[in-house]
Amino acid sequence: MRKILFTLFMVAASASYIAAQSLPSSAEMKKQMDEYKPKLGLKVGYNWSYITGNAEGLKKDNNTGFMIGAFYAPASKGMGYRSEIIFSRQGYTFDNGGKNTDVQNDYIYLPQLTTFTIAKVFQLQAGAQIGYLLKSRTTTNSKDSTVTDLMNRFDYGFVGGVEIFPFKGLLVGGRYNLGLGKLYKKMYSSPSPFPLPFDPEKTDFKNGMVQLYVGYRF
Template identity: 35%
Template sequence: MRLFYNLFLFSLLVISSLTTVAQESDRSFGRRIGIIGGYNFVGITKADQLNTSNTNGFLVGGFLAPGGRGSIGYRTEVLFSRQGYNYTSGATDGKVQLDYLILPQFMNIRITKFLNLQVGTQVNFLLSSKANDSTKTTGVDGVVNKVNEYYNKYGISMAGGVEVYPFKGLIIGGRFTANITPINASSFTGTIPDFIPSSEKLKNNLVQLYAGYRF
């Protein structure tokens, strides 16, 4: 909860900076800024060796929509997103937590004043990672911190979604994102840990549900 609170404050600072930029520009293009927060439903593909299962996380951040012409507009976002996966490898169960700074770039397609479609790409920067495991036979738990070396520091995803605006500045949205690049690194030193497959390239698929407010 404290982490979420700190991230929310960070989002407000980002929005404050975006507001300054927006105020210095021409106001004739329907420019909007806002904040969003929501839930990640995370699935992993290409993970047969690990026998992964879905896990959940959250997202929080802000956006700047500089406007556009006609029914087409654009939007830039800055998001913190918690992702990861559960896994089973031999006699070991565990969970991997991956925290990302995500920079989406969307094209907005206005259907009505209450509904927008979104399509675009995003760049993902790995901030931190953590893995924990437990041995089925003994029940002993362990935590492995600082496992960034096993994961790519950045990646690219495709994303698409829909937003509705039911009342004033309220936003309710959902989107699907799919990694183009794998999340696990192709090379690293030392023994391969249980939470990393020996030959497969893991990829994230996310369903994100969120709410927010635009100003």
Template identity: 30%
Template sequence: MVKKIFFTLLILSVTLLSANGQKLKFGLKGGLNLAILGEDATGLEHRIGIHGGGFASVPVVAGFLLQPEIVYSQQGAQADFGDDELKYDYLNIPVMVKFMLNNHFNLQAGPQLGILLSAQQEVNRQDVDIKDTLKSSDFGVGFGLGYETADNVAIDVRYNLGISDTADDGDDNFSAPNRVIQVSLGIAF
């Protein structure tokens, strides 16, 4: 169901990109992540990472914009019992719908597809590749609040709620979806 909604929004955004080319804005964004694995994953704390990528901003109707993005994102978690870390790197493709509250503030929400690029577990300062133990894709939903200046600079705070399990172990009794808080600075051209 989530895959169908995501791909429908992606096709809609491509259609709108070609239909509204004269109003289209492109931009770059980047910032900090505060990531953890949720639900059944215990003994973990937030991992601090970065994210960065590009976006397109497409006006749909008055007060609404569609913003597809392609963003590299460091996710995972840190063990609360030492320096051990779960380091997950994703290429995330969110398709956000932005509702402009006024000329500066907006609310945003939309689906996100994540493609796992790499996964390592750091144990005693040694990195071990664990990509084969994780699912190659991740589905989630993002919610956020943004502020845009008249100079096309934007500050966003977004919560990405993973709705699929990251582990590929087949255990239906254990769930470790991604949970990521992002603070971004972006500029549109």
């Protein structure tokens, strides 16, 4: 009986030792938990924007602006998902009778992206987004005119880009935004001076933009 009890004790002790040896250390467990923790982040960057499409007599050019945003990314390895909210100041410039005029549009965008991470330091991103126009204005010689009523409030399109993670939570990225929604919706009919040298109703302008940004993942 003693031999049986001693044998059972040795078997149990051996199993406990093997199990303890197979358990990861506290440092390894913390590393694994960090890898599977959802990522929240902030980013800020530079916009290089323009519009696609043409109008008779319009000499248009690109414009610059800025973006600021936040994102949430569920934990994943390889293929994953990211949801963002972005404030974006963008637009274009045109020659209005020899006067340089800026059109500045402020949007809130909600990109929904599929991501693919390579070696934990490089990420490809692609997806779609919808946007809501907060306001639009033209600026000529420091004089502003509101043109929000001419604009379609909702925008939509595709986005794609890359991000690099140099160290810790720092990120550096670039993205291209291709708008599919028509910019303008109706003809201007106010008695005040006409703010645009074309009939908005007869155009098919759409947004286009390149973004460069830096950010941090928590």
